[in-house]
Amino acid sequence: MLLRDIAHSRTGDKGNISNISVIAKSEKYWPLIVKEITEEVVADHFENLILGDVVRFILPNIQSLNFVLFQSLGGGVTQSLALDAHGKCFSSVILEIEIFNEDLINKD
Amino acid sequence: MNVLNHRILRIGTGAGFSGDRIEPAVELCEKGDIDYLVFECLAERTIALAQLEKLSNPNGGYDKLLEQRMVAVLPICYKKNIKIITNMGAANPLAASKKVQEVARSLGIHGLKIATIMGDDVADKIDKKNCLLDTTQASISDLGDKFISANAYIGVESIVDALAQNADVIITGRASDPSMFLAPQIYEFGWAMDDWVKLGRGTIIGHMLECAGQVTGGYFSDPGQKEVPNLAELGFPLAEIDFEGNAVITKVEGSGGIVSEATCKEQLLYEIHDPKSYLQPDVIADFSNVIIERVGENRVAITGGSGYARTDKLKVSIGYDDSWVGEGQISYAGLGCVERGKQAIKIIEKRISLTEINCTETRGDLIGMNAILGEHGNNFANPYEIRVRFAARCPDKFNAERICQEVESLYLNGPSGGGGVVTSFKKIIAVASTLIPKQLVDTNVKILES
Incomplete structure (x- = not known):
């Protein structure tokens, strides 16, 4: 199972910092998302794309995570040599994370 | 009210x-x-x-x-x-x-x-010696005549x-x-x-x-x-x-x-x-x-x-003249297109050093393959066509244009079957932020009538 099956995402940029939301498609996926999509998993998944830290914020009311990726945009949109200087495509990348503990999905 | x-x-x-x-x-x-x-x-x-x-x-x-x-x-x-x-x-x-x-x-x-x-324009009010940019930690006065603007939010x-x-x-x-x-x-x-x-x-x-x-x-x-x-x-x-x-x-x-x-x-x-x-x-x-x-x-x-x-602080956007970027793209298609694309990038990299083009950062991409996400991901199946993109940061327009010329030269001097060259160069106005005391900013209203 991929994160894309149970969550959606949007990317934003401020300076050289990218933020990526991970939003549960349904409440029943929320515990699994909180457990599986950690700072370490995201940092590993983005490997060579980011130079700085990854910080996760949890918003239980809206069953969402917000990841902040420091030094991740080649200097930021005003300077970067990248084709996607905003890092708009990162939301599609995070949704490719594989989920293994499907038994954590709330059945009721 | x-x-x-x-x-x-x-x-x-x-x-x-x-x-x-x-x-x-x-x-x-x-x-x-x-x-x-x-x-x-x-x-x-x-x-x-x-x-x-x-x-x-x-x-x-x-x-x-x-x-x-x-x-x-x-x-x-x-x-x-x-x-x-x-x-x-x-x-x-x-x-x-x-x-x-x-x-x-x-x-x-x-x-x-x-x-x-x-x-909101605080260019004349800001303490340029003591305000540091969030990106480089340099002071605004270090930007010298490259400084363009300071606008408070x-x-x-x-x-x-x-x-x-x-x-x-x-x-x-x-x-x-x-x-x-x-x-x-x-x-x-x-x-x-x-x-x-x-x-x-x-x-x-x-x-x-x-x-x-x-x-x-x-x-x-x-x-x-x-x-x-x-x-x-x-x-x-x-x-x-x-x-x-x-x-x-x-x-x-x-x-x-x-x-x-x-x-x-x-x-x-x-x-x-x-x-x-x-x-x-x-x-x-x-x-x-x-x-x-x-x-x-x-x-x-x-x-x-x-x-x-x-x-009690306000964020200020500092605009400054940073560099020039020259960029060129060329396409290869059919069998071997990825290898020819990689070869094209190597040729340009070598030409930059041979002909001493002044640039501080370069980037070669194969659009359709690694241009967005680098070597991330597992999907490296060969595409049917590929577009090479080469970009370099240069101190001036002259060198940025030389990057463009090098990409265009691939037509006659590069791998076989390269087509559709597009080049562009642009001046990079960069933006960084700093904070200033709120009381430094004095806003006011001026009314016109039609």
Whole structure:
């Protein structure tokens, strides 16, 4: 199972910092998302794309995570040599994370 | 002051960036029953570019679509008494106001009050020796003659003043985006300037609205996963706000797009870091306990926001002349295209050192393969065609153009079957941020009449 099956995402940029939301498609996926999509998993998944830290914020009311990726945009949109200087495509990348503990999905 | 204790205030978004579509703004005026129309048109870098334009033309330096937008909405806004608030003034809000005055007169609209908010330009006030850039930690004075502009993100105060002076159109420079939406809420509901909870809520509503179509289904669709009807006629959002700062986000009935819990959640988290602490000139907004709830078709309630006392600092955008970038692209197709693309990149890299092109950073991409995500991911199946993109940062235009020439030379001197060269070079105006004491910034209102 991929994160894309149970969550959606949007990317934003401020300076050289990218933020990526991970939003549960349904409440029943929320515990699994909180457990599986950690700072370490995201940092590993983005490997060579980011130079700085990854910080996760949890918003239980809206069953969402917000990841902040420091030094991740080649200097930021005003300077970067990248084709996607905003890092708009990162939301599609995070949704490719594989989920293994499907038994954590709330059945009721 | 006009206190609407039991009325609902209706604010619509007319644009979420400088190049945004114009018809949705007209649609909101015609069918949205709105009290205010806000155009958010100023990105981080836009103001530095506008400052450069103002240097070459003292009457320029404001939004390119200002005139077109005003021609489209002024007659109906005047007729229906819809107030307009916008940061389309960019580097030259006074020139923008004069243009609005001229447009109004040419449309036969007389007595329109146009307020200009001045004071965000702090280039002459800022302590250049002691203000450090967030990116390099260098001081602004280290930039020397590369320094272009310094604009503070100003808050609601002068916008509220302008509303109290019965302005019909309010033109700002670098006002903070949510402040343009917060100001009419403060004015209409009579909120105190230190009612942090309400200011926090009003800021959150502003944040939901400021990117226009991004909350009504734009930047959202993913066919098969997240469906959005009729993006070609995407409706822009409006908020119905009560005096406690609770809101329903919706759009004009029959317009394209969708307002759902999912679109609202994505927008709530767009471009924010710590949800408990969204730093604004007016308040520190707290998003962490916001509740997002569907209350009807294309109607979503936003409640539970909060806020804390603002800091005594303002963020300032510093624009400076950074470098030049030269870039060229060429395509290869069919068998072996990836190998030929890689060879092309190697040739250019070698040519840069052989011919001593002065550049400080280079990047070779194979579009369709690794241009966006580098060597990330597992999908390296050979594509049927590939586009090489080579970009380099150079200290001047001359060297940037030499990069372009090297890519074009691949036609005759590179791998077989290269076609479709496109090259471009551009000056890079970079933007960094710094903080200054709030009391250094003194904003004021100037009113013109058509």
